[in-house]
Amino acid sequence: MMLLCQLSYLNNRGWSLEGWDFCLFKWFLCLKNIRTFLKVCHDKFGLRNSDLFDPFDLFDVRDFGKVISAVSRLSFHSIAQTKGIRPFPSEETTENDDDVYRSLEELADEHDLGEDIYDCVPCEDEGDDIYEDIIRVEVQQPMKMGMTEDDKRNCCLLEIQETEAKYYKTLEDIEKNYMNPLRLVLTPQDMEAIFINLEDLIKVHFNFLRAIDVSMMSGGSSLAKVFLEFKERLLIYGKYCSHMEYAQNTLNHLLANREDVRQKVEECTLKVQDGKFKLQDLLVVPMQRVLKYHLLLKELLSHSSDRPEKQQLKEALEAMQDLAMYINEVKRDKETLKKISEFQSSIENLQVKLEEFGRPKIDGELKVRSIVNHTKQDRYLFLFDKVVIVCKRKGYNYELKEIIELLFHKMTDDPMNNKDIKKWSYGFYLIHLQGKQGFQFFCKTEEMKRKWMEQFEMAMSNIKPEKANANHHSFQMYTFEKTTNCKACRMFLRGTFYQGYLCPKCGAGAHKECLEIIPPCKIGDAGPGPKMVAVQNYHGNPAPPGKPVLTFQIGDVIELLRGDPDSPWWEGRLLQTKKSGYFPSSSVKPCPVDARPPNSRPPSREIDYAAYPWFAGNMERQQTDNLLKSHVSGTYLIRERPAEAERFAISIKFNEEVKHIKVVEKDNWIHITEAKKFESLLELVEYYQSHSLKESFKQLDTTLKYPYKSRERSTSRTFTRSPVFTPRVIGTAVARYNFAARDMRELSLREGDVVKIYSRIGGDQGWWKGETNGRVGWFPSTYVEEEGVQ
Numbered sequence: 001m002m003l004l005c006q007l008s009y010l011n012n013r014g015w016s017l018e019g020w021d022f023c024l025f026k027w028f029l030c031l032k033n034i035r036t037f038l039k040v041c042h043d044k045f046g047l048r049n050s051d052l053f054d055p056f057d058l059f060d061v062r063d064f065g066k067v068i069s070a071v072s073r074l075s076f077h078s079i080a081q082t083k084g085i086r087p088f089p090s091e092e093t094t095e096n097d098d099d100v101y102r103s104l105e106e107l108a109d110e111h112d113l114g115e116d117i118y119d120c121v122p123c124e125d126e127g128d129d130i131y132e133d134i135i136r137v138e139v140q141q142p143m144k145m146g147m148t149e150d151d152k153r154n155c156c157l158l159e160i161q162e163t164e165a166k167y168y169k170t171l172e173d174i175e176k177n178y179m180n181p182l183r184l185v186l187t188p189q190d191m192e193a194i195f196i197n198l199e200d201l202i203k204v205h206f207n208f209l210r211a212i213d214v215s216m217m218s219g220g221s222s223l224a225k226v227f228l229e230f231k232e233r234l235l236i237y238g239k240y241c242s243h244m245e246y247a248q249n250t251l252n253h254l255l256a257n258r259e260d261v262r263q264k265v266e267e268c269t270l271k272v273q274d275g276k277f278k279l280q281d282l283l284v285v286p287m288q289r290v291l292k293y294h295l296l297l298k299e300l301l302s303h304s305s306d307r308p309e310k311q312q313l314k315e316a317l318e319a320m321q322d323l324a325m326y327i328n329e330v331k332r333d334k335e336t337l338k339k340i341s342e343f344q345s346s347i348e349n350l351q352v353k354l355e356e357f358g359r360p361k362i363d364g365e366l367k368v369r370s371i372v373n374h375t376k377q378d379r380y381l382f383l384f385d386k387v388v389i390v391c392k393r394k395g396y397n398y399e400l401k402e403i404i405e406l407l408f409h410k411m412t413d414d415p416m417n418n419k420d421i422k423k424w425s426y427g428f429y430l431i432h433l434q435g436k437q438g439f440q441f442f443c444k445t446e447e448m449k450r451k452w453m454e455q456f457e458m459a460m461s462n463i464k465p466e467k468a469n470a471n472h473h474s475f476q477m478y479t480f481e482k483t484t485n486c487k488a489c490r491m492f493l494r495g496t497f498y499q500g501y502l503c504p505k506c507g508a509g510a511h512k513e514c515l516e517i518i519p520p521c522k523i524g525d526a527g528p529g530p531k532m533v534a535v536q537n538y539h540g541n542p543a544p545p546g547k548p549v550l551t552f553q554i555g556d557v558i559e560l561l562r563g564d565p566d567s568p569w570w571e572g573r574l575l576q577t578k579k580s581g582y583f584p585s586s587s588v589k590p591c592p593v594d595a596r597p598p599n600s601r602p603p604s605r606e607i608d609y610a611a612y613p614w615f616a617g618n619m620e621r622q623q624t625d626n627l628l629k630s631h632v633s634g635t636y637l638i639r640e641r642p643a644e645a646e647r648f649a650i651s652i653k654f655n656e657e658v659k660h661i662k663v664v665e666k667d668n669w670i671h672i673t674e675a676k677k678f679e680s681l682l683e684l685v686e687y688y689q690s691h692s693l694k695e696s697f698k699q700l701d702t703t704l705k706y707p708y709k710s711r712e713r714s715t716s717r718t719f720t721r722s723p724v725f726t727p728r729v730i731g732t733a734v735a736r737y738n739f740a741a742r743d744m745r746e747l748s749l750r751e752g753d754v755v756k757i758y759s760r761i762g763g764d765q766g767w768w769k770g771e772t773n774g775r776v777g778w779f780p781s782t783y784v785e786e787e788g789v790q
Contacts, residue, residue: 031055032342035396041070045077130281131288134273135166149303156300157220161212163296167289168209171202174282177271185264186254193250194283196243197236201286204233221309224316227297231319235483237290238330242496244287245335248280290327291766294320294782321782322491326483328766329494336360337497343382347391349400352541358385358462358477358498361455361743365393367424367442371431376442383455385462385477385498388430405539405551407463407577408433410686411456414440414613428453429612431682434553434576454744462742464577465501467515474573474580475515476548478502488514489737504548504571504580513740513748529560532572532588542584544569550581558588613707614638614685621651621660627708628653634705638663638685648681652693654702661697672696731757733770733784747777755784 034055041047052070057063074080075087147155179195186194211226254261269275272282297317304310340354347354361383368390369376380398382389387405391398414427424442426449431438443449468475479497486493486500487508493500501510505523534556540549552558552574563570563585570588573580609615616624619639628635628651636652648663650672661672663684669677670684673696678684685704693700735749747770749755758776759769767778 034058041074045074045079047073130277131285131292134170134277134282134285135163135289149306152303153300153307154220156296156303157216157223160223160296160300161216164205164209164212167285168202168205170282170285171198171205173272174198174279175202178265178268178279178282181268182261182264185258185260190250190254193243194247194254196240196247198240198286200236201240204230204236208233221307223300224297224309224312227293227316228312228319231323232483234290234323235326237286237323237327241287241290241327242331242334244283244331247283251280251283287327291324294324318491325766325780325782326492326494329499330496333495333497346396347382347389347398347400348394350389352403354382354384354389355497356540356543357387357389358459359742360384361459362452364448364452366452369440369442371429371438371440381441383452383459385459388456403539404430404439406456406460407551407579408553409438411453411460412686412689413453428456430456431686433683434556434679451744458741458743462512465512465515465740468501469578470516471518472521473503473508473515473518474505474521474578475501475503475510475518476579476581478509478548480509481546484509486511486514488518502548511740512742513738529572531575531591532558532560533591534558534587535589536587538583538587544582547571547582548580550574550579550583552583552587557591558583609638609681612638612685613709614704616640616708624651624660625658628658631708632706634702635708636704636706637708638681650688650704652700652702652704654700659697659700661693727758727771727776729756729758730760731786733757733786735772735783736785737783739779739783741777745778747772747775747779749779749783755779757786 038052038055041052042049047070051073053063053066058067072088075085080087174195175198179191179198182194183191208226208230211230212223215222215226255265256262265279269278294317297313297320301310301313301317304313307313336359337355340360343360344350344354363380363382366379366381367376368379368381378393379401380391380393382391386407387403389400390402390404392401393399409430409432412429412431414429423444426443426446427440428449429438429440441452443452463477465475477498478501480493480499480502484493484499485491487510489511491511493509493511501512501515502508503510503518503521506521508518508521510518534552534554537553539551543549547569550558550572557575558572559575561571561573561580563572568585569582570585571580571582572588614637616627616637616639618641619627619637624637624639628637631653633653633655636650639649639651641647641649644662646662646664648665650661650663652659652661663681664671669679670681671677672684676687676695678687688704690703692703694702733755735751735753735755737749738751739747739749741748747755749772753772755770755772757768757770760781766780766782768781768784769778770776
């Protein structure tokens with residue numbers, strides 16, 4: 001794919017391949033790039049549609065011979081010839097040659113080649129070299145043998161001061177020699193697009209340089225304090241860096257389409273260092289500079305071990321590392337939101353903003369079957385933190401069919417998969433927590449199923465983190481309008497949307513990895529509030545202004561936390577999930593006194609359990625014994641007993657015996673012991689899938705492990721895929737802080753973890769690639785301390 005894009009790039013530099021796009025929504029963006037390639041071939045190279053191929057011929061490797069034929073025709077084009085590309089003759093391609101490609105589709109399915117080909121590999125550019133050329137200072141020289149620690153420290157201090165002075169002069173040059181002259185030919189909108197908030201940067205660095213100079217007058221002992229004091233003021237780099245790509249694109253467009261702008265820019269360039277650097281080069285320097293501060297301080301700290309300001313230097317280093325991570329996350333969120341807007345425009349009938357659903361996780365084609373109507377349909381799924389959006393393909397766009405809120409669902413495996421070793425037979429369930437409609441998803445391969453289930457698990461852990469209620473808090477994923485510090489670690493909550501978690505009771509903000517160490521909630525529960533029952537569904541539209549949303553369905557019970565009779569918005573807690581938030585006051589009414597609130601959930605007798613792998617239907621006890629005896633311990637089923645008072649029974653193989661437990665239905669509750677009651681059979685089964693039956697039966701120390709329809713699996717679903725090659729370890733590091741991954745590309749860290757480093761490419765983005773605890777992924781480089789590096 002990359003080769004195809006390079007070929008068509010030769011004739012049309014107005015389009016580009018999406019660089020980091022493959023990290024998120026691989027299917028959507030890869031298909032988009034293939035279509036872009038085909039459009040360029042048709043519009044710019046004049047190839048007929050009949051000479052080209054369908055996007056899925058390449059994406060699914062359905063007809064790779066046709067792809068090769070199209071590229072062959074492209075290689076004969078005059079433009080390709082002038083670029084020195086050697087053509088390869090399509091005349092030699094015969095029908096028999098197609099045999100070579102016939103197994104490619106199966107191989108692609110088996111190995112999921114795209115996952116490695118389109119991994120997150122940021123492109124290296126010349127930014128660092130340009131920065132070094134511009135900011136180089138004459139006094140800087142390698143530290144020599146025999147220098148004392150004080151000498152080395154003084155070199156570090158001098159480098160910080162001298163490079164900051166050179167950087168400030170560069171900012172002044174841009175303002176004087178570019179910004180002021182270009183105002184004569186550019187609109188205010190174009191000026192802002194190209195130079196962003198450069199004027200604000202100049203003001204901040206005027207004061208920053210003065211503070212550094214003052215500190216150096218007294219030996220530099222207070223330099224750490226200067227960095228700490230300016231940390232908040234340097235946050236404006238988030239805006240500058242996140243708009244840099246658009247600034248460069250705007251400038252390039254103007255240079256290509258307006259002769260007056262091109263001439264004026266060339267005239268300005270000659271006034272800056274004799275025309276050595278272009279404006280495009282200079283605009284990158286601020287981003288390079290702000291990401292260098294923590295490296296400069298790290299070097300200074302390594303030569304200040306005996307200095308009294310050592311502790312403050314450590315704090316300054318952490319502050320600049322935190323700033324670098326914040327800027328990189330703002331930039332990354334800007335790119336993510338840009339992609340989300342593309343998804344938004346491609347889905348028809350979508351009335352809500354996709355960014356309200358969190359960050360994207362994965363997309364692709366699956367087959368979906370509703371547990372209610374049992375119809376298996378081809379669907380295209382977009383998975384976000386909060387929802388999975390189910391669509392039907394409609395040409396190059398998608399038609400919205402369903403939005404499934406993950407908060408109200410639980411994912412379970414379907415171990416009956418691949419029983420016939422056919423494609424699209426690898427399934428898993430998304431089951432409603434309250435016994436309402438559920439869904440079954442079918443994947444093409446077991447590897448695809450594993451990835452989808454992992455992404456679902458990650459999304460659900462983001463909206464329902466394990467430690468959300470630690471220390472009496474009620475944390476919810478939240479978008480902070482202003483830059484906020486974590487209540488536990490004091491570092492920034494990074495990015496521009498859903499940066500972390502908010503406790504609506506006390507207002508504390510926290511990183512996901514810090515939820516368990518946050519100080520106790522200052523506002524404890526003052527006793528239960530009045531109970532309300534939902535009289536209409538509320539899914540967040542309209543949204544409460546500036547407040548977290550509490551979504552619910554008809555019949556759900558909400559504990560009222562705050563509610564002015566004259567206010568259109570009340571705050572409450574959903575008893576089913578313990579989630580808190582705001583909702584329209586008109587959507588609820590008081591629960592009847594001394595009466596169980598109305599229940600919108602269908603009674604057990606009305607639910608069709610046939611789709612569940614543990615349901616056996618009508619089955620006698622002896623028949624059950626014979627069936628389960630051949631299975632491993634922990635295998636279970638739920639059977640109907642229509643002739644008995646208790647309609648359901650759990651039968652489970654435990655050690656060498658088959659045990660039978662009656663399921664009691666009474667007063668709209670369902671249970672196997674009075675001590676633990678449930679509202680549906682689904683809830684009961686799901687509970688005992690993760691809790692031992694010994695809570696009710698002391699001699700039965702087992703969970704409901706294996707639905708009887710499942711085959712005994714020799715390997716866990718979470719197996720580690722054998723890589724195509726073994727990565728080379730280029731270093732090791734120790735985690736200094738906890739880090740909770742937000743998606744499956746990232747690597748979670750616990751303080752003290754030893755990490756094998758595989759790649760530092762992307763360090764300018766704040767991320768390295770490595771492995772710990774058997775998992776490989778990207779992690780923040782500032783969260784680790786590399787071993788063997790002083």
